[in-house]
Amino acid sequence: MVQERRILYEHLDTPNINTYDVFRQHDGYTRFEKAIAEYQPEEIADMVKEAGLKGRGGAGFSTGEKWSFVPRDIEPRYLCCNADESEPGTFSNRYVLEKNPHLLIEGILICCYAMGIETTYVYIRGEFTLGKKMLDAAIKEAYEQGYLGENVRDTGLNINIYTHPGAGAYICGEETGLIESLEGKRGQPRNKPPFPAVQGVFMKPTVVQNVETLCNLPFIVGNGVEWYTQMGPTYGDARFDPPKADPNTGTKLYCISGDVNEPGVYELDLGLTCTELIEVAGGLRGEEVKAVIPGGSSAPILTHYELDTRLDFTSLTLAKSMLGSGGIIVMNETRNIVDCLLNIMKFYAHESCGQCTPCRWGTPWVRDIVQRIADGDGRQTTITRPKFGVTESGRWGDTGETEEIYEDLDLLENVANNIANVDTMTWNTICVFGIAVSWPAVSYMRKFRPEFEAAIREGKLVTLPVAEATVPPEENYAYQQRIIPKEFADL
Amino acid sequence: MSDEIIQIETPFQFNEENKREFDELIGRYPVKEAAMLPTLHLAQKQAGYISPAVMKYVAELLELTVMKVKDVVTFYPMFFEEPVGKYVIRVCHTLPCALRDCKVVLEHLKAKLGTDIALETNLAKGTTDDGKFTLMKVECLASCDVAPVIMVNDDLYKNLTPEKVDEILAQLPN
Ligand SMILES: Cc1cc2nc3c(=O)[nH]c(=O)nc-3n(C[C@H](O)[C@H](O)[C@H](O)COP(=O)(O)O)c2cc1C
Ligand code: SF4
Numbered sequence: 001m002v003q004e005r006r007i008l009y010e011h012l013d014t015p016n017i018n019t020y021d022v023f024r025q026h027d028g029y030t031r032f033e034k035a036i037a038e039y040q041p042e043e044i045a046d047m048v049k050e051a052g053l054k055g056r057g058g059a060g061f062s063t064g065e066k067w068s069f070v071p072r073d074i075e076p077r078y079l080c081c082n083a084d085e086s087e088p089g090t091f092s093n094r095y096v097l098e099k100n101p102h103l104l105i106e107g108i109l110i111c112c113y114a115m116g117i118e119t120t121y122v123y124i125r126g127e128f129t130l131g132k133k134m135l136d137a138a139i140k141e142a143y144e145q146g147y148l149g150e151n152v153r154d155t156g157l158n159i160n161i162y163t164h165p166g167a168g169a170y171i172c173g174e175e176t177g178l179i180e181s182l183e184g185k186r187g188q189p190r191n192k193p194p195f196p197a198v199q200g201v202f203m204k205p206t207v208v209q210n211v212e213t214l215c216n217l218p219f220i221v222g223n224g225v226e227w228y229t230q231m232g233p234t235y236g237d238a239r240f241d242p243p244k245a246d247p248n249t250g251t252k253l254y255c256i257s258g259d260v261n262e263p264g265v266y267e268l269d270l271g272l273t274c275t276e277l278i279e280v281a282g283g284l285r286g287e288e289v290k291a292v293i294p295g296g297s298s299a300p301i302l303t304h305y306e307l308d309t310r311l312d313f314t315s316l317t318l319a320k321s322m323l324g325s326g327g328i329i330v331m332n333e334t335r336n337i338v339d340c341l342l343n344i345m346k347f348y349a350h351e352s353c354g355q356c357t358p359c360r361w362g363t364p365w366v367r368d369i370v371q372r373i374a375d376g377d378g379r380q381t382t383i384t385r386p387k388f389g390v391t392e393s394g395r396w397g398d399t400g401e402t403e404e405i406y407e408d409l410d411l412l413e414n415v416a417n418n419i420a421n422v423d424t425m426t427w428n429t430i431c432v433f434g435i436a437v438s439w440p441a442v443s444y445m446r447k448f449r450p451e452f453e454a455a456i457r458e459g460k461l462v463t464l465p466v467a468e469a470t471v472p473p474e475e476n477y478a479y480q481q482r483i484i485p486k487e488f489a490d491l
Numbered sequence: 492m493s494d495e496i497i498q499i500e501t502p503f504q505f506n507e508e509n510k511r512e513f514d515e516l517i518g519r520y521p522v523k524e525a526a527m528l529p530t531l532h533l534a535q536k537q538a539g540y541i542s543p544a545v546m547k548y549v550a551e552l553l554e555l556t557v558m559k560v561k562d563v564v565t566f567y568p569m570f571f572e573e574p575v576g577k578y579v580i581r582v583c584h585t586l587p588c589a590l591r592d593c594k595v596v597l598e599h600l601k602a603k604l605g606t607d608i609a610l611e612t613n614l615a616k617g618t619t620d621d622g623k624f625t626l627m628k629v630e631c632l633a634s635c636d637v638a639p640v641i642m643v644n645d646d647l648y649k650n651l652t653p654e655k656v657d658e659i660l661a662q663l664p665n
Binding site: 088090093094166167183187255329419452 | 528630
C-alpha cells in the first residue's frame with residue numbers, strides 16, 4: 001500500500017506546535033534564515049521554478065512562472081495568501097491554520113523575501129474563526145521574535161502580515177474576486193488581463209497564492225530542489241522537440257470525504273491512482289465505487305472505469321478532469337447521481353456573483369432543470385423525425401425511424417455549454433466559475449446518462465446498479481479521448 | 492445616491508474596545524475602504540446585525556456613501572440585515588455533508604427548535620419566537636472529513652447525530 005509521506009503535516013499533531021517555542025524546536029524559521037543567509041531573492045525564485053511547484057489552490061499554475069510575471073520595478077508589491085478554502089470537499093488549509101500557523105508564516109516570509117514584498121494579506125474565510133485566532137496569535141509571536149515588522153532579524157527587510165476575514169462568499173476564492181473583496185467591495189471577479197501579477201490589489205503587482213503552496217516553500221529551501229523533485233512524477237511532453245518536462249513534484253494534501261471508512265487529509269506524493277487513495281483512506285464504505293469527484297465539486301466526475309487515473313495535475317487534465325483543490329469525494333453504489341448533481345447545482349446557483357448574464361441566469365436554469373428531473377417532471381418527447389441515414393435501398397435518405405428524445409437532457413447540456421463550453425474550453429463569462437458549473441453538469445449527465453434517462457422515464461429518482469448507471473467506456477467521451485502521460489525519463 | 496431614503500432610528504457607535512480595534516485596523520490598508528469587511532464584522536459583533544444606523548456609522552468612518560456600504564452588506568451571506576437569534580445555527584448541506592445524512596440533523600433541529608429554515612432575505616422565518624435561535628442552511632464549511640457539521644455562532648461541531656445535537660443545545664448557556 002502507498003505510504004503517507006508527511007512533510008507539511010509532519011508536526012501537525014505535535015502538542016503546542018502552534019507556539020513559537022515548539023515550532024522553533026522543530027526547525028521552525030531555520031529555513032527562512034537559510035534563505036536570507038545563503039541565497040539572493042532571485043535565486044529563491046529560480047529554485048521554486050526548478051522544483052516545479054504548482055499552485056495547490058485550484059488552477060495548478062506553475063508558481064515560479066507566476067512569480068516571473070511580477071514586474072520588480074513597481075513598488076509596492078503585495079502578497080495575498082488565499083485561505084478562503086470554500087471548494088466543497090476541500091479542508092486541508094483549515095488544519096494548517098488551526099494547528100501549525102507558524103509554518104504558513106515561514107512560507108510567507110520566504111515568498112516576501114524572494115519577491116521583495118513588504119505587505120501580505122491573508123484572506124481567511126469568515127467561518128474560520130478558530131483558524132484566524134490561531135494565526136493572529138502566531139503573527140503576534142512572530143512580531144515579538146523579530147521575524148515580522150521593521151528590519152526583520154537585522155536584515156533590513158520590512159515585512160508585515162495582516163489577516164483579513166471574508167464573509168461567506170465562495171467566489172472570493174477566485175483570485176480577482178479575492179482582490180476586490182480585500183479592497184472592501186463586492187467580491188466580483190475582474191476581467192483578465194491585466195492579471196493580478198501585474199495589477200492586483202490596490203492596482204499594484206500582487207502574488208496570489210494558496211496556503212498549501214506557500215507551506216511548500218520552507219521545505220524546498222530547506223531540503224533543496226533535488227530532494228523535492230524526487231517526490232511525484234515528472235512527465236514529458238513529446239510534442240516538443242526535445243521533449244518538455246512537465247513536473248508534478250512534491251506531496252499533496254489530499255482531502256478525501258464521502259463514502260470511505262476513514263475520511264481525512266492524507267499527505268501523499270502526487271501521482272497515485274484513485275484506487276490507491278481510497279485504499280489509503282481505509283477503503284470504501286459500501287460495496288462498489290460508483291463515482292469519484294477528483295478535485296473539488298467543480299471537477300468533472302470519474303466513473304468506476306476511470307479509477308486507474310493518477311491523481312496529479314497532468315494526468316487528470318489529460319483525462320478531461322482536474323486535480324483542482326485536491327478535494328476527493330467518493331460515492332458508493334447507493335448514491336443517485338441526479339441527486340448529487342442537484343446538490344452541487346444548488347451550491348453554484350447560490351454562489352454565482354451575478355456579474356455575467358450567462359452565469360447569473362444559466363446556473364439557476366441548470367439547477368431548475370435538474371430539480372425537475374429529480375422531482376419526476378423531466379421533459380421527454382417522443383417524436384417521429386426524419387432520421388437521416390443509409391436507407392434500405394442503399395441511398396442516403398429518411399430512414400423513417402422513431403426517436404425518443406430526452407428534451408431536458410439536451411437542454412441541460414445546451415444551457416451548460418452556453419455558460420462555458422466544456423468541449424472547446426471556451427467560456428462566455430468573466431471568470432472560470434462558468435466552467436466550474438458546466439463541467440460537473442455536462443460530465444455527470446454524459447457519464448451517467450442512463451440514470452438521468454431513468455429518472456425522466458419513470459417520473460422519479462431511480463438508483464440503478466453501478467454497471468447499468470454508467471455509460472460504458474466505448475461511449476464515454478472523456479475515456480475515449482483521455483491520454484496517459486509518459487514519464488519524462490522514458491521518452 | 493441619496494442617504495435620506497434610509498430611516499435612521501437610534502444612532503450606532505462603536506464601544507471603546509471596538510473603536511480601538513478599528514483604529515488599529517484602518518492602519519493596515521493604504522485606502523480606508525479596504526477595512527470594510529473587518530469593520531462590518533466588528534459592528535455586527537457589537538450590534539447583532541447591520542441595521543441602517545450601523546451602515547451609516549460605517550460609511551462615515553470609512554468616508555463612503557451609505558449605499559456603498561449597503562452594496563457590500565447585501566453581497567455577503569455572513570452579514571445580517573435583520574435581527575437574528577442569540578445563537579445562529581449554521582447547518583452545512585453541501586454534497587459531502589449530504590452524503591453523511593445532514594438532512595437528519597437539519598430535520599431534527601427544525602423539530603426541536605420548532606422553527607423553519609431562515610432565508611437570506613427573510614431571517615425571521617428561521618428565528619425562534621423567543622429570539623434565542625436562528626436556523627440557517629449554509630454551503631460547505633470545509634470540514635468534510637467530520638461531516639455532518641454545524642456551526643453554532645463561532646464554534647464548529649463535528650460528526651453529528653440527533654443525540655449529539657441535543658447535547659450541544661442543552662449545554663448552551665441561556
Ligand atoms: C470559482 C473559483 C473559486 C476558487 N476558490 C479558491 C479557494 O477557495 N482557495 C484557493 O486557494 N484558490 C481558489 N481558487 C483558485 C484561485 O483563483 C487561484 O488560482 C489560487 O488562489 C492561486 O494560488 P495557487 O497558485 O497557489 O494555487 C478559486 C478559483 C475559482 C475560479
Ligand atoms: S462567471 Fe459567474 S461568478 Fe464569475 S464573474 Fe461571471 S457571474 Fe460572477
